[in-house]
Amino acid sequence: MTLKKVVLIGGDGIGPEVVSAAVRILENLDVSLEFTEAQMGFECSKRTGHFIPKATMEALERSDACLFGAVTTPLDQKQRSCILYLRKHFDLYANLRPVKRLHSSIGLVDLDMVIVRENTEGMYTGVEHEDSEGVTLERRVSEGASRRIVRRAVDLCKSEGRKRITCVHKANALRKSDGLFRRIFFEEVEGQGLEVKEMLVDAAAAALILKPKDFDCVVTLNLYGDIISDEAAALVGGLGFGPSGNVGDKYAIFEPSHGSAPDIAGKDIANPIATMLSSAMMLQYLGEKGQAARIERAIRLGLEREIKTMDVGGEYRTTEYTEALIKLLDEV
Ligand code: NAI
Ligand code: MG
Secondary structure, three states: OOOEEEEEEEEOOOHHHHHHHHHHHHHOOOOOEEEEEEOOOHHHHHHHOOOOOHHHHHHHHHOOEEEEEEOOOOOOOOOOOHHHHHHHHOOOOEEEEEEEOOOOOOOOOOOEEEEEEEOOOEOOOOOEEEOOOOEEEOOEOOHHHHHHHHHHHHHHHHHHOOOEEEEEEOOOOOOOHHHHHHHHHHHHHOOOOOEEEEEEHHHHHHHHHHOHHHOOEEEEOHHHHHHHHHHHHHHOOOHHHOEEEEEOOOOEEEEEOOOOOOOOOOOOOOOOHHHHHHHHHHHHHOOOHHHHHHHHHHHHHHHHOOOOEHHHOOOEOHHHHHHHHHHHHHHO
16 A cells, blocks of 8 residues: 555544544554644634634645544534535535444444435535524535435445435425435436335434334435434444545545534543544545454454443443454454
8 A cells, every 4th residue: 555644633522532542543554644633623723713724724635535533613603613614625525424233232223324425515505694583594405416426325335235225305395405306316326226215304214213124325415414324323332333434536534423522521431433433434445445344343343342432331441442452453
């Protein structure tokens, strides 16, 4: 493997803890990565006056990929979430969120699915107009963004051998916007050899719990993807089990789907698995499929041996878990 440049952004709360843990694993694999640490987020804004300093943007521009923890977005400030800005800036239009139950002792239902979430528009345009009566949000659904996200989902099905693709939408209520997404979906999946389904998002939320086997690949709009991916992660063990990749045509940022968890920050009890699995997705993106697979195998082996963090009934602190996992790498 040629040397790949990776930017590490811990961010706020548990972000730095879980990114450090994932980096410890990467350092113990047979990969050649050059890490650059960069700052971003609320704590960074207090230190530097900027949520995303110029040096961070420059480091990202120069790199092959980024591993990111999470940032805190205080609700009483004007600042939009930094990660939303980066998704848009780098046109990372696909948010890939695999959800897999890694061991029967963890979680509630057997899921092995991937959520492909549109990542640049929908409810997250950030364009809100205020008048004397209230606020109007511009919720955008475009043909181009819909087409490329469905194509990405179809490609993913083919590369991962997934047979069924489900479009999750709410076109009964949002007839034009979700109607457009739905129409493009059916156009793009035609003749691709996949089993094609559609589901309204509210029904999908129930079916995830009641009929988890119905899901294989889900392609959906931004907000629905955000919500059902936390639900799905909760079903396979909690937010500590939800990795993700924000992927465009030229760049990608990998991050756990959870936030900065201020309630447990600094206590060395965060579950780093979501970030470790995100780093595995990053390795795969960088062409290191074999090494990427070792991360998941080590985590599974750990779960078999009761090596787990406290959020799932284990006894290991974040750092202890990480060191235990490094030992398991020898066996996988
Ligand atoms: P959250 O995902 O940070 O936490 C929700 C709950 O799950 C908390 O009880 C937390 O302790 C627990 N949790 C999350 N990750 C965990 C882990 N790895 N191990 C063990 N427990 C874990 O969501 P919340 O509390 O709604 O948001 C906190 C902050 O994070 C907010 O400022 C929000 O804006 C931000 N956020 C940032 C994201 C990002 O940077 N991509 C994504 C989502 C939220
Ligand atoms: Mg979310």
